[in-house]
Amino acid sequence: MEIIVIIIVLLMIISAVAASIFKDLMNAVIASCIVSLIAAILFFLLHAPDVAMAEAAIGAALVTGVFVIAVKKTKRFEE
Amino acid sequence: MRKLTAVILLMIIAAGTAYVLAEIPFGSTQTKIGDYFNKNGVEETGAVNIVTSVVVNYRGLDTLGEITVLLTAAIGLGMVLDSSGKRKDVVKREPASLIVYTGCRFLFPVIMLTGFYIFIHGHLTPGGGFQGGAIAASGFLLMYLGCSGKRINTRVSTVTEVLGGIIFIGIGLAGLILGHDFLFNFLPKGEPNTLFSSGIIPLIYVAVGFKVGSELAGIIDNLMETGE
Numbered sequence A: 001m002e003i004i005v006i007i008i009v010l011l012m013i014i015s016a017v018a019a020s021i022f023k024d025l026m027n028a029v030i031a032s033c034i035v036s037l038i039a040a041i042l043f044f045l046l047h048a049p050d051v052a053m054a055e056a057a058i059g060a061a062l063v064t065g066v067f068v069i070a071v072k073k074t075k076r077f078e079e
Numbered sequence B: 001m002r003k004l005t006a007v008i009l010l011m012i013i014a015a016g017t018a019y020v021l022a023e024i025p026f027g028s029t030q031t032k033i034g035d036y037f038n039k040n041g042v043e044e045t046g047a048v049n050i051v052t053s054v055v056v057n058y059r060g061l062d063t064l065g066e067i068t069v070l071l072t073a074a075i076g077l078g079m080v081l082d083s084s085g086k087r088k089d090v091v092k093r094e095p096a097s098l099i100v101y102t103g104c105r106f107l108f109p110v111i112m113l114t115g116f117y118i119f120i121h122g123h124l125t126p127g128g129g130f131q132g133g134a135i136a137a138s139g140f141l142l143m144y145l146g147c148s149g150k151r152i153n154t155r156v157s158t159v160t161e162v163l164g165g166i167i168f169i170g171i172g173l174a175g176l177i178l179g180h181d182f183l184f185n186f187l188p189k190g191e192p193n194t195l196f197s198s199g200i201i202p203l204i205y206v207a208v209g210f211k212v213g214s215e216l217a218g219i220i221d222n223l224m225e226t227g228e
Helices: A004-022 A025-045 A049-073 B002-022 B033-046 B049-056 B062-079 B098-120 B129-146 B154-175 B200-224
Strands: none
Touching: A004 A025, A004 A049, A025 A049, A049 B129, A049 B200, B033 B049, B049 B062, B049 B200, B062 B154, B098 B129, B098 B200, B129 B200, B154 B200
C-alpha cells in the first residue's frame, strides 16, 4: 500500500515538472491533467471520496477541456 | 543568479513546511468537532453521508456563498468573452469522424445519468450537487468537442440556473417564514438510508446540481463560441 502511494506521488511530481518544461502546450495540458487525476486517486486512498470526485470532475475533466480550447484558439507552441 | 535565489527560496519554504507538518500525525483527528459530526450527524440531519450533512445543513449559508462565487465567475467570463455581436466570424470547425461522433452520442446520456445520480443521491453516497453538476457539464464538454455544430440552448441553461438559485434561496427563506433560522431543516427527516430522507438536503442538492451544471455548461459554451 505504502509503496503504491510512493510510486504514484513520484509520478505526480514527474508530470508536474514535465507540465512546466514542455514547449508543446498541448502536452503540458495533458501532463497537468495527469497531476489532477493522481491527486483524485490519492484523495480516494485517504478515504475522501467526495473530494476525489470533485477533483476528478473539475480538475481532470473540465479544466483540461477549458485549457485545450484555449490552446486551440491561441498558439500551440511556446517560444 | 535569479534562478539560484528562486531555488534557495523554494528550499526554505519546503523545509519550513516539512518542519511544521512533521509534528502532526498524518490522517489523525485533531479537532473535537469532527468527532461530534461523526457521532451526531446522522441523528440530527438524517443524511447518512456526513460530508453532505456538513456542507448543506451545518454550513448551508457557506454553500450559498460558494454558488454565488461561481455565479459571479460565470458572469465575469460571459462579460469578457461576450461574442454575441460578432458571431458570424466564428470559424467553421471540421466535422469529427464517424467513430468519434458515434462515441460521443453514445457516452453523452451515460455521463448525464451519472451526474444526475450523484447529485440526487448526495445524502446517501459520496458526491453531491457540485460534483454531479461538474460531471453533467463535462458531458456537455464532450458534446462540444466531439459533435461539432451542436450547441446547448443558452436560454434553457439560463432559466435552469436562475431556477436553481431561486429554489435554494426559497427553501432557506421558507425556514424563516416557518419561524426558525435561515435554511432550517423544516421537512421530516424520515428513515436514514432511504432516498426520501433528511428533509431539505436532497432538494437543495438537486437545485445546486442543476445550477452548477448549467453554469459550467454556459462557461464552456462561451469559450467555444468565441472566435480565434
